[in-house]
Amino acid sequence: MKAEPVKDEDESKGRRLKGGDAQKLTMAEVAKYVGVSAMTVSRAFRQDASVSEETRKRIMEAVDALGYVLDLSAGSLSSRRSGFIAALVPSINNSNFSDTARGITDALENTGLQLLLGYTDYSAEKEEKLIEAMLRRRPEGIILTGGSHTDRARRMLDKAGIPVVETWEIPEEPINHVVGFSNSEAMSLLVRALASQGYRRFGYIGGTTARDTRGSQRRSGFLKTVEELGLGPGRAISFGVPPITMEQGGQAVVSLLERWPDTEVVLCVSDLSAFGAIMECKRRGMRVPEDIAIAGFGDYEISSICYPSITTINVDCYGIGRQAAARLLDALQDGGEASADEITLTGYRVVLRESTERGAR
Amino acid sequence: MKAEPVKDEDESKGRRLKGGDAQKLTMAEVAKYVGVSAMTVSRAFRQDASVSEETRKRIMEAVDALGYVLDLSAGSLSSRRSGFIAALVPSINNSNFSDTARGITDALENTGLQLLLGYTDYSAEKEEKLIEAMLRRRPEGIILTGGSHTDRARRMLDKAGIPVVETWEIPEEPINHVVGFSNSEAMSLLVRALASQGYRRFGYIGGTTARDTRGSQRRSGFLKTVEELGLGPGRAISFGVPPITMEQGGQAVVSLLERWPDTEVVLCVSDLSAFGAIMECKRRGMRVPEDIAIAGFGDYEISSICYPSITTINVDCYGIGRQAAARLLDALQDGGEASADEITLTGYRVVLRESTERGAR
DNA sequence: GGGCAAGATGATATCGATAACAATCTGAAG
DNA sequence: CTTCAGATTGTTATCGATATCATCTTGCCC
Numbered sequence: 001m002k003a004e005p006v007k008d009e010d011e012s013k014g015r016r017l018k019g020g021d022a023q024k025l026t027m028a029e030v031a032k033y034v035g036v037s038a039m040t041v042s043r044a045f046r047q048d049a050s051v052s053e054e055t056r057k058r059i060m061e062a063v064d065a066l067g068y069v070l071d072l073s074a075g076s077l078s079s080r081r082s083g084f085i086a087a088l089v090p091s092i093n094n095s096n097f098s099d100t101a102r103g104i105t106d107a108l109e110n111t112g113l114q115l116l117l118g119y120t121d122y123s124a125e126k127e128e129k130l131i132e133a134m135l136r137r138r139p140e141g142i143i144l145t146g147g148s149h150t151d152r153a154r155r156m157l158d159k160a161g162i163p164v165v166e167t168w169e170i171p172e173e174p175i176n177h178v179v180g181f182s183n184s185e186a187m188s189l190l191v192r193a194l195a196s197q198g199y200r201r202f203g204y205i206g207g208t209t210a211r212d213t214r215g216s217q218r219r220s221g222f223l224k225t226v227e228e229l230g231l232g233p234g235r236a237i238s239f240g241v242p243p244i245t246m247e248q249g250g251q252a253v254v255s256l257l258e259r260w261p262d263t264e265v266v267l268c269v270s271d272l273s274a275f276g277a278i279m280e281c282k283r284r285g286m287r288v289p290e291d292i293a294i295a296g297f298g299d300y301e302i303s304s305i306c307y308p309s310i311t312t313i314n315v316d317c318y319g320i321g322r323q324a325a326a327r328l329l330d331a332l333q334d335g336g337e338a339s340a341d342e343i344t345l346t347g348y349r350v351v352l353r354e355s356t357e358r359g360a361r
Numbered sequence: 362m363k364a365e366p367v368k369d370e371d372e373s374k375g376r377r378l379k380g381g382d383a384q385k386l387t388m389a390e391v392a393k394y395v396g397v398s399a400m401t402v403s404r405a406f407r408q409d410a411s412v413s414e415e416t417r418k419r420i421m422e423a424v425d426a427l428g429y430v431l432d433l434s435a436g437s438l439s440s441r442r443s444g445f446i447a448a449l450v451p452s453i454n455n456s457n458f459s460d461t462a463r464g465i466t467d468a469l470e471n472t473g474l475q476l477l478l479g480y481t482d483y484s485a486e487k488e489e490k491l492i493e494a495m496l497r498r499r500p501e502g503i504i505l506t507g508g509s510h511t512d513r514a515r516r517m518l519d520k521a522g523i524p525v526v527e528t529w530e531i532p533e534e535p536i537n538h539v540v541g542f543s544n545s546e547a548m549s550l551l552v553r554a555l556a557s558q559g560y561r562r563f564g565y566i567g568g569t570t571a572r573d574t575r576g577s578q579r580r581s582g583f584l585k586t587v588e589e590l591g592l593g594p595g596r597a598i599s600f601g602v603p604p605i606t607m608e609q610g611g612q613a614v615v616s617l618l619e620r621w622p623d624t625e626v627v628l629c630v631s632d633l634s635a636f637g638a639i640m641e642c643k644r645r646g647m648r649v650p651e652d653i654a655i656a657g658f659g660d661y662e663i664s665s666i667c668y669p670s671i672t673t674i675n676v677d678c679y680g681i682g683r684q685a686a687a688r689l690l691d692a693l694q695d696g697g698e699a700s701a702d703e704i705t706l707t708g709y710r711v712v713l714r715e716s717t718e719r720g721a722r
Numbered sequence: 723g724g725g726c727a728a729g730a731t732g733a734t735a736t737c738g739a740t741a742a743c744a745a746t747c748t749g750a751a752g
Numbered sequence: 753c754t755t756c757a758g759a760t761t762g763t764t765a766t767c768g769a770t771a772t773c774a775t776c777t778t779g780c781c782c
Contacts, residue, residue, distance in 0.1 A: 025520075026738060037762050042740060050759060067520040072497045073437050074738035077767045082434055092462060098454035105480075114494060117478050119466075133475060136433045159386075159428040246666040279668040302663065305607040307640040387768060398732050403770060411729060435768035438737045725781090732775075738767105745762070752755080 025068050034062045045070055076138070084114040085328060086134035087143040090122045090212075091243060096270075096298050096317045097145065100167065103321020104143060111329060113140065120145070122211045122242045128153040135160050141328040147171020147178075148213045163331035163340075165324045169214050170343060177331065179324040179344040183214045184221030186313050186348045190267060190295060191225040193350045194311075197358045199265040199293065202226050204236035205244070205252040205277065206269025212242035215269045218297060222267055235260045239273075249273025250280030257292065264293060265356060271296030271303045271312050278310065278355060293356040308354035316346045386429050395423045406431055437499070445475040446689060447495035448504040451483045451573075452604060457631075457659050457678045458506065461528065464682020465504060472690060474501065481506075483572045483603045489514040496521050502689040504682075508532020508539075509574045524692035524701075526685045530575050531704060538692065540685040540705040544575045545582030547674050547709045551628060551656060552586040554711045555672075558719045560626040560654065563587050565597035566605070566613040566638065567630025573603035576630045579658060583628055596621045600634075610634025611641030618653065625654060626717060632657030632664045632673050639671065639716060654717040669715035677707045 031038040043049035044059040076082045087104055089097040105115050116134060120127040128150045134142060135156055141163040157164050157175055164176040169183055204222045206215050219236060226234035239252040253266055268274035274296030278288050286292055288308055295311040296303060303310035323344050392399040404410035405420040437443045448465055450458040466476050477495060481488040489511045495503060496517055502524040518525050518536055525537040530544055565583045567576050580597060587595035600613040614627055629635035635657030639649050647653055649669055656672040657664060664671035684705050
């Protein structure tokens with residue numbers, strides 16, 4: 001794309017030495033080399049700025065030749081735009097959240113904004129620390145998972161004066177923007193779908209701890225709906241601290257079936273625990289769904305591949321990311337007043353699969 | 362930990378307005394508020410700096426009261442330390458790499474360094490772009506996955522004068538530090554382990570594309586070893602572009618068995634494709650391992666949970682991250698001369714599980 | 723009491739780019 | 753030929769913290 005000057009040999013020799021020559025290469029030096037002012041070099045780096053094609057070309061050749069790399073940390077100080085947005089997710093090792101992160105990254109492409117990602121490990125304290133660490137870098141916006149934050153975190157976010165997007169649920173007291181869905185209603189939908197297939201004795205695997213508010217909401221949605229359908233009380237057991245692993249899902253289903261052996265169908269807080277539960281059942285010689293039906297939540301890739309494939313709630317994880325980033329970008333353009341305090345609802349749907357197939361029974 | 366002043370009501374009201382009051386809160390203002398110089402405030406934020414306990418306490422109270430948040434972008438300009446390191450991984454939605462990322466993050470805790478993570482989607486071009494984007498923020502070090510980079514990327518890294526760690530494999534021409542293992546030898550080890558159990562007719566699923574060098578190395582390790590054992594030629598088929606998904610693993614095993622119906626054991630480039638292959642086999646009524654044995658690579662969580670559990674190579678993903686970060690930290694302290702160009706080998710081991718159990722045959 | 727080290731604090735220059743405004747040039751319209 | 757808009761480039765001040773050096777205490781030792 002750029003003009004290719006001489007691919008000189010000496011560019012690549014003697015470089016193992018740390019920081020030899022480039023350490024102090026600055027825009028001013030590029031400018032001197034080309035014979036223009038630093039300001040013109042600065043302009044050449046931006047598409048919109050008015051620099052003649054001819055000058056830009058010469059500058060870019062010099063940049064290539066010298067191996068200059070723009071220094072954003074200097075630029076962001078004077079322009080007062082850090083050029084990145086922060087996002088916090090509970091865990092990166094979770095394909096639901098990494099899909100969301102991917103959605104954010106994709107939406108940010110070509111905006112000149114970069115994503116700074118952090119993971120909170122489902123802990124509000126860690127989240128608070130991370131928020132502070134992020135704010136110290138003056139992000140232009142921040143995307144959070146969930147609506148449960150420490151007081152100090154809320155204060156810092158308020159003070160920061162940047163758009164905030166809470167995702168993946170619908171907080172009772174939103175800070176600013178929201179892109180999410182009701183975990184409780186989604187789980188309720190799944191219960192009703194299964195009840196309408198004839199299931200009556202429902203079990204549930206998943207915690208209640210404050211650490212995972214989405215999990216708690218799913219649980220309460222489950223209990224409420226089972227009650228409403230006159231099938232209560234629901235048989236729910238908790239297990240470990242979030243996130244519940246596949247292995248814990250396996251242990252949990254065993255406890256649940258020991259306690260309530262006649263359970264017909266078990267709903268799990270996520271597909272991961274559902275997968276663990278199914279595999280443990282098969283290992284113990286039970287048939288799924290003939291002996292016990294099992295469903296998950298989240299529609300992870302594993303659930304469509306697994307045999308039996310797993311009934312679940314499909315959540316638009318990637319879309320949550322994209323839309324959260326879009327809301328942020330809007331807010332940054334509009335000055336942030338326009339769409340604030342509106343809630344963007346994202347879709348979800350029941351996906352019925354083999355793990356709850358009724359005919360087989 | 363810090364003194365808790367008055368939790369005043371008015372701190373939290375009227376904050377929905379974007380950027381109201383805090384927009385311009387600066388260290389100088391905190392200093393004026395306390396009655397010291399800005400420099401003293403700056404010192405109070407660092408543990409090592411010499412400030413009297415009494416003064417630090419007053420400053421921190423003021424910081425709390427005013428809601429001041431340190432601005433690192435300003436600080437890094439003058440101190441010439443950006444305070445973060447960059448890491449590039451092929452994919453965040455892959456628990457092997459997210460374990461590595463976790464290892465890095467953990468190793469960085471309490472060093473004052475932050476991780477800036479990017480994902481290359483297995484593309485060298487995307488990697489080049491990302492490296493440039495990262496270098497613009499002047500990271501103090503950078504961790505890469507693999508040893509295959511574009512020329513321009515190498516030049517930029519050379520020029521940058523910061524420690525570089527390549528991970529997850531052993532590059533032919535290392536840039537600087539290396540923390541990894543031989544994917545080829547690891548796969549070879551797995552072949553030998555299975556051969557010594559009596560398996561003779563080996564199949565392989567996984568690509569050869571330049572995109573995934575680790576995958577290619579595993580493949581060539583497979584082919585070479587099968588040959589060496591006098592069991593060749595190995596039956597290898599490629600499928601799609603990396604990363605091979607679970608679903609593609611399922612499709613691939615079908616093609617492979619159509620082409621070479623008498624295959625006894627199939628090795629896959631990763632546990633994910635192995636899982637897909639196993640599930641597809643079960644769906645088609647084949648028994649694993651009785652009718653066909655299948656093994657993976659990477660020891661993902663899924664492999665120990667799955668029924669049948671999956672034979673695989675366990676890789677110390679988390680350790681790769683920790684050690685890469687440790688090498689970086691060392692280099693930053695020593696001035697980088699000490700350990701450069703040494704290769705840190707990380708461990709791997711064969712994990713035999715149900716999916717290749719021989720007795721059942 | 724003098725001298726001096728260690729501790730605490732302040733004053734000033736500076737990091738490297740960009741905002742804001744000024745200056746210059748070009749060409750077209752009048 | 754003059755004028756003026758628009759394009760191009762330059763000059764200077766500045767973003768907000770920190771490095772560096774200077775200053776001022778305090779206390780201890782001989």
